[in-house]
Amino acid sequence: MTVRPAADAARREANRTAASAAPSPLPRRGLLRTVLASTLPPALAVALALLAWSAWVRLRDVPGYLVPTPEAVARALIDDPWRFVDAGRASLVEALGGLVLGAGGALLLAVVMAHSRPLERALYPLALVVKVTPVVAVAPLFIIWFGFGIWPKLLVAALITFFPMLVNAVTGLRDVDPAALDFLRSLHASRWQVFWRLRGPASLPYLFAALRISVPLALIGAVVAEWMSGDGGLGQVILIANGDFDTASLFAAVLVLAALAVLLSGALALLERTVLFWHESFEG
Amino acid sequence: MVSITATAPALALRQVSHWYPARGEALRALDAVELTVADGEFVSLVGPSGCGKSTLLRAAAGLLAPTEGASTVFGRPPAAAAAAHELGLVTQDAGLLPWRTVAANVALPLEIAGGDRRRAVVEELLDRVSLSEFAAYYPRQLSGGMRQRVALARALAHRPRLLLMDEPFGALDEISREDLRLELLRIQERERMSVLFVTHSVREAVLLSDRVVVLSSAPGRVLADIAVDLPRPREERLEATTEFLDCVASVRAALDVGRRR
Numbered sequence: 001m002t003v004r005p006a007a008d009a010a011r012r013e014a015n016r017t018a019a020s021a022a023p024s025p026l027p028r029r030g031l032l033r034t035v036l037a038s039t040l041p042p043a044l045a046v047a048l049a050l051l052a053w054s055a056w057v058r059l060r061d062v063p064g065y066l067v068p069t070p071e072a073v074a075r076a077l078i079d080d081p082w083r084f085v086d087a088g089r090a091s092l093v094e095a096l097g098g099l100v101l102g103a104g105g106a107l108l109l110a111v112v113m114a115h116s117r118p119l120e121r122a123l124y125p126l127a128l129v130v131k132v133t134p135v136v137a138v139a140p141l142f143i144i145w146f147g148f149g150i151w152p153k154l155l156v157a158a159l160i161t162f163f164p165m166l167v168n169a170v171t172g173l174r175d176v177d178p179a180a181l182d183f184l185r186s187l188h189a190s191r192w193q194v195f196w197r198l199r200g201p202a203s204l205p206y207l208f209a210a211l212r213i214s215v216p217l218a219l220i221g222a223v224v225a226e227w228m229s230g231d232g233g234l235g236q237v238i239l240i241a242n243g244d245f246d247t248a249s250l251f252a253a254v255l256v257l258a259a260l261a262v263l264l265s266g267a268l269a270l271l272e273r274t275v276l277f278w279h280e281s282f283e284g
Numbered sequence: 285m286v287s288i289t290a291t292a293p294a295l296a297l298r299q300v301s302h303w304y305p306a307r308g309e310a311l312r313a314l315d316a317v318e319l320t321v322a323d324g325e326f327v328s329l330v331g332p333s334g335c336g337k338s339t340l341l342r343a344a345a346g347l348l349a350p351t352e353g354a355s356t357v358f359g360r361p362p363a364a365a366a367a368a369h370e371l372g373l374v375t376q377d378a379g380l381l382p383w384r385t386v387a388a389n390v391a392l393p394l395e396i397a398g399g400d401r402r403r404a405v406v407e408e409l410l411d412r413v414s415l416s417e418f419a420a421y422y423p424r425q426l427s428g429g430m431r432q433r434v435a436l437a438r439a440l441a442h443r444p445r446l447l448l449m450d451e452p453f454g455a456l457d458e459i460s461r462e463d464l465r466l467e468l469l470r471i472q473e474r475e476r477m478s479v480l481f482v483t484h485s486v487r488e489a490v491l492l493s494d495r496v497v498v499l500s501s502a503p504g505r506v507l508a509d510i511a512v513d514l515p516r517p518r519e520e521r522l523e524a525t526t527e528f529l530d531c532v533a534s535v536r537a538a539l540d541v542g543r544r545r
Contacts, residue, residue: 179379186345186373187396187442188366197392201383278383278422 098157110169157221172206292359294478300353328489331499372444429460508538
């Protein structure tokens with residue numbers, strides 16, 4: 001929610017400037033090639049890992065309640081797909097909601113902290129407290145405070161994504177080209193103008209770095225909270241499967257979780273490529 | 285007010301001294317510097333490295349408040365001149381915004397100053413620094429010399445009355461440097477804006493300037509203020525004349541005096 005204004009500003013910029021294109025600006029690689037180049041190697045690695053796993057379980061005769069075969073996991077998925085789809089959707093919504101809350105709140109706080117050293121000094125220890133609070137300790141507390149339902153999950157996911165975004169955003173908002181800042185100051189640009197024209201766009205690479213860390217963390221946060229409250233989501237599936245020695249379903253739930261993380265990270269990478277086309281990390 | 289700005293020099297530094305806080309004792313960068321740039325005058329500042337040239341320029345631009353003394357731009361504090369968009373700044377690092385095209389970078393001051401934003405203005409500026417074909421390029425696609433041209437066009441966009449240049453061609457190769465020098469000369473002789481130009485090239489200073497001010501090594505003091513009485517418009521050919529070489533020699537002599545002290 002708060003990540004978007006800065007990204008939008010950069011994109012508007014890109015659109016406006018692309019409109020006046022006479023000679024070739026930055027050449028961009030085809031989308032299909034980009035997607036293929038980034039999905040093919042990991043797909044191969046996953047296939048190899050599955051083969052090795054299957055072979056190991058069969059050759060060593062590992063009992064199914066300890067480690068299921070990939071086939072058993074696939075069967076668990078196919079037998080009751082909606083169970084996993086519903087659970088996955090619930091976890092996804094909670095994780096994304098938590099990400100918006102946590103990363104968005106961190107971004108707002110970072111803007112304040114980046115503009116005032118005293119405020120940064122005052123607030124940083126508090127942020128550290130948030131960081132070192134073990135999620136497993138506060139998740140039950142959140143359930144006591146806010147009951148079952150979506151709020152404890154949102155808050156756990158928000159809590160876990162807060163710190164990486166805060167630290168990166170403060171650094172990013174401060175890490176501006178001093179020559180560009182001098183130039184804006186020589187024009188008597190307001191803080192607001194400096195923020196939208198320099199600090200915001202300059203912080204985008206840092207914000208994306210933070211999101212890359214935060215997206216999987218948000219999923220973990222949501223699932224941990226579900227696992228504690230046991231009312232819906234992949235966490236609940238894992239909790240029940242664990243009690244039933246239904247290892248195949250447990251693995252299936254973990255697999256769905258992993259797939260969600262990969263999907264979200266991929267979408268994020270695509271977005272990053274589009275927004276940060278000007279950054280040297282995407283040198284063709 | 286109008287009469288004040290009409291008669292006031294473009295830049296006046298009165299008894300400007302500056303200390304940088306350092307471990308133990310303060311580091312003195314400038315020592316009671318007196319400097320005036322008249323309206324329409326091109327003044328260069330030369331001196332050994334670390335003599336406080338950049339500090340002086342930052343004080344003139346209002347980017348730094350000197351420990352003692354004061355600077356005025358057209359009779360007002362630098363901040364007021366900046367607010368009136370009378371300052372143009374070019375530094376050694378171009379300081380372009382990498383997410384903006386060349387054209388959008390040049391348009392930046394127009395957005396801040398709220399001036400004439402028409403594309404024609406930007407096109408004319410780019411034409412003046414011979415970059416018309418590169419309007420849609422991004423800074424990272426340009427060479428160092430081209431980036432510096434963009435920085436020059438950007439600094440001229442809001443029609444500043446005082447151009448402050450801190451070793452603008454310092455990081456460039458000799459050929460780009462000469463090209464840019466001549467372009468700056470052409471622009472300044474046409475527009476007659478006032479310029480304070482920091483450089484460590486004596487020949488560059490003499491070729492471009494009406495006056496060359498020589499600073500001593502740290503803490504920077506004004507050692508000499510040498511008028512360059514060479515005809516305008518100036519051309520590259522001038523560099524082979526005896527008058528030019530005499531002028532270069534007298535600046536070098538002043539620099540040597542500073543070194544021996």
